[in-house]
Amino acid sequence: MTSRIEVRKTLKLYIGGAFPRSESGRTFEVDGHNAALASRKDARDAVLAARAAFGKWTGATAYNRGQILYRAAEMGESRGVGASDVDRLVWYAGWADKIAQVIGNANPVAGPYFNLSSPEPTGVVGVIGPSDLVEAIASVIVTGNTCVVVTPRAVEAVFLAEVFATSDLPGGVVNILTGYPKEVGPWLASHDDVNALDLSGLDDAELAKSLEEAASDTLKRVLRPLPVTGMQRMTAFLETKTVWHPKGV
Amino acid sequence: MKFEYAPAPESTAIVSIKPSYGLFIGGEFVEGASAFKTINPASEEVLAEVSEASKEDVDRAVEAARAAFAKWSKLPGSERAKYLFRIARIIQERSRELAVLESLDNGKPIKESRDVDVPLVAAHFFYYAGWADKLEYAGFGPNPRPLGVAAQVIPWNFPLLMLAWKIAPALACGNTVVLKPAETTPLTALLFAEICQQADLPAGVVNIVTGAGATGAALVEHPGVNKVAFTGSTEVGRRIARAVAGTKKKVTLELGGKAANLIFDDAPLDQAVEGVVNGIFFNQGHVCCAGSRLLVQESVYDAVLEKLKRRMATLRVGDPLDKNTDIGAINSAEQLQRIRTLSDIGEEEGAQRWSPPCELPEHGFWFAPTIFTGVTQAHRIAREEIFGPVLSVLTFRTPAEAVEKANNTPYGLSAGIWTEKGSRILSIADKLRAGVVWANTFNKFDPTSPFGGYKESGYGREGGRHGLEAYLDVSH
Numbered sequence: 001m002t003s004r005i006e007v008r009k010t011l012k013l014y015i016g017g018a019f020p021r022s023e024s025g026r027t028f029e030v031d032g033h034n035a036a037l038a039s040r041k042d043a044r045d046a047v048l049a050a051r052a053a054f055g056k057w058t059g060a061t062a063y064n065r066g067q068i069l070y071r072a073a074e075m076g077e078s079r080g081v082g083a084s085d086v087d088r089l090v091w092y093a094g095w096a097d098k099i100a101q102v103i104g105n106a107n108p109v110a111g112p113y114f115n116l117s118s119p120e121p122t123g124v125v126g127v128i129g130p131s132d133l134v135e136a137i138a139s140v141i142v143t144g145n146t147c148v149v150v151t152p153r154a155v156e157a158v159f160l161a162e163v164f165a166t167s168d169l170p171g172g173v174v175n176i177l178t179g180y181p182k183e184v185g186p187w188l189a190s191h192d193d194v195n196a197l198d199l200s201g202l203d204d205a206e207l208a209k210s211l212e213e214a215a216s217d218t219l220k221r222v223l224r225p226l227p228v229t230g231m232q233r234m235t236a237f238l239e240t241k242t243v244w245h246p247k248g249v
Numbered sequence: 250m251k252f253e254y255a256p257a258p259e260s261t262a263i264v265s266i267k268p269s270y271g272l273f274i275g276g277e278f279v280e281g282a283s284a285f286k287t288i289n290p291a292s293e294e295v296l297a298e299v300s301e302a303s304k305e306d307v308d309r310a311v312e313a314a315r316a317a318f319a320k321w322s323k324l325p326g327s328e329r330a331k332y333l334f335r336i337a338r339i340i341q342e343r344s345r346e347l348a349v350l351e352s353l354d355n356g357k358p359i360k361e362s363r364d365v366d367v368p369l370v371a372a373h374f375f376y377y378a379g380w381a382d383k384l385e386y387a388g389f390g391p392n393p394r395p396l397g398v399a400a401q402v403i404p405w406n407f408p409l410l411m412l413a414w415k416i417a418p419a420l421a422c423g424n425t426v427v428l429k430p431a432e433t434t435p436l437t438a439l440l441f442a443e444i445c446q447q448a449d450l451p452a453g454v455v456n457i458v459t460g461a462g463a464t465g466a467a468l469v470e471h472p473g474v475n476k477v478a479f480t481g482s483t484e485v486g487r488r489i490a491r492a493v494a495g496t497k498k499k500v501t502l503e504l505g506g507k508a509a510n511l512i513f514d515d516a517p518l519d520q521a522v523e524g525v526v527n528g529i530f531f532n533q534g535h536v537c538c539a540g541s542r543l544l545v546q547e548s549v550y551d552a553v554l555e556k557l558k559r560r561m562a563t564l565r566v567g568d569p570l571d572k573n574t575d576i577g578a579i580n581s582a583e584q585l586q587r588i589r590t591l592s593d594i595g596e597e598e599g600a601q602r603w604s605p606p607c608e609l610p611e612h613g614f615w616f617a618p619t620i621f622t623g624v625t626q627a628h629r630i631a632r633e634e635i636f637g638p639v640l641s642v643l644t645f646r647t648p649a650e651a652v653e654k655a656n657n658t659p660y661g662l663s664a665g666i667w668t669e670k671g672s673r674i675l676s677i678a679d680k681l682r683a684g685v686v687w688a689n690t691f692n693k694f695d696p697t698s699p700f701g702g703y704k705e706s707g708y709g710r711e712g713g714r715h716g717l718e719a720y721l722d723v724s725h
Binding site: 102103105107108109110111113115117122195205208209210212213215216217218219221222224226227228232239240241242243244245246 | 497695
């Protein structure tokens, strides 16, 4: 009896809901697989996809975003994502319709005005070399941001991309570029249409510094490579909008 | 009918300006390395000579703040609070003196310094005083800690108010500060230093170093500071963001703006025009959140423009200390030049310029209230922050177009909406990418209300509960 020959998977990028190869035609070897090696052009395509998805995703109800993240947890469970990652997705899913209540404020101004501060997503977040993919992605998108992730951990990343691709998450909300933070990171740091950088997982201090410097040209919000809680991860990529209106009859 | 106004000047007798001022370091006024002059922009007369802090002076100030931090941060919050309440009270007691001095050094009308700036300053200290012993309830974890020494650099448009926005939350959270006021408006900060002495605030908790850009750069780049807070131009904000890269310094930046003020066809037009005038001509337009782009729905364009011109013709430009003055002096010759240059570019690019007949004083820096019509989104006057009494008028047809045009800027500090339809207000407010949205009002400020921008208008918030985060170490 001959043993069955395994069907291998081609490891590709995840951009705008599709799984393209790198436009550069390059690959790099990860755990015995030839994974697509993302290029500058792939990074630009991914930012375009993330920007295009932003309006719809940030305009979705918080309830809907929570449902979709919970769906990702369900998909993760059935596809064998680690228990702690699945639990983390469930934790973040629950935040979708609570964070505004916890960090928003009705402000008692000294005058006849209604005044309300609410959190809003920053926009497109570049997640460079995260140490924990699920934590990084879930915390960024649950509040309505979209993201472009750069990671060399191609096997795990593609596995996760498949979970998001089957969770009713609109294409473009999560984009994953497998490749080198050092090569692709600078293109995201200098891109005019990226609003923030998550460098919290980077273990290369020099690279983090140079990316933060490049980010200063467009005043991107930067989460530095320092220990950070889930709540701080979420608030790092939120703006506060304060709306005033006079009261009167 | 035209009303004639007799002059109604506020007396300057209440202020005694010294011929020269030192730096305020470690609770005392000390001599700086060199000196520069600060002038009254309404007359070009020298008001006083002020020390220019060198790198070594900044070192001394940071050391003094560091030395004071050990005790100040350990003081119970309830005790820190009492110092801040005391400062708030002294500001109220000396409010007229502060208002007159602010108008002299800055050029803003006394009715604004007296009725807006100084009352908000006192209120800001009063508000944050109350937080000092309640920080564990602020929602930043059970054990929020101060950061250390805060380096604070502020602009010349609201000298004392920006000082309050910086110093009050910093001290409430247990930090000590080194603050650099703008080189053209140092005097109220130096008077504030005297107020700190009068309040018996421990030496070194507040240090004031006067000087220009080099002093500011030395301060924010100093390795001994833990926090950088800056309000000013986007250009300098970028440099600061670059300078602190790779450090652990916490940063908040409140930078430029190019706010859109949207008038829909159902808006109460007289009220809207009043708001537009306040939005762009308040404080000579030297306001980062000024409503410098007016977007009018086409069907009411003619009516709005007519009312706007009529209202502008009643604005009184002149002596900042006259209680009837609406528009005071431009803060500096340099700023006046920038306003003139951009206005000339507006004409060259094809927009139509209009100002009411308006007699300007002979001495000092003045610019008549000005509007440009026929402005397109590509015009530099619609894209760049002019920071003066210059309004660009554009039109739109649909709400979607209004939002698209309003958001078509790298800035995102503030915006205005004028319409009687509640559902439209809420829907448009949701879509505007700006940190403060004023609906059927404009340029309202309050210590409880967070202020700050999206995009290239900076990051972090000042004011309210949100404003505490900038001065707390929340990593525990």
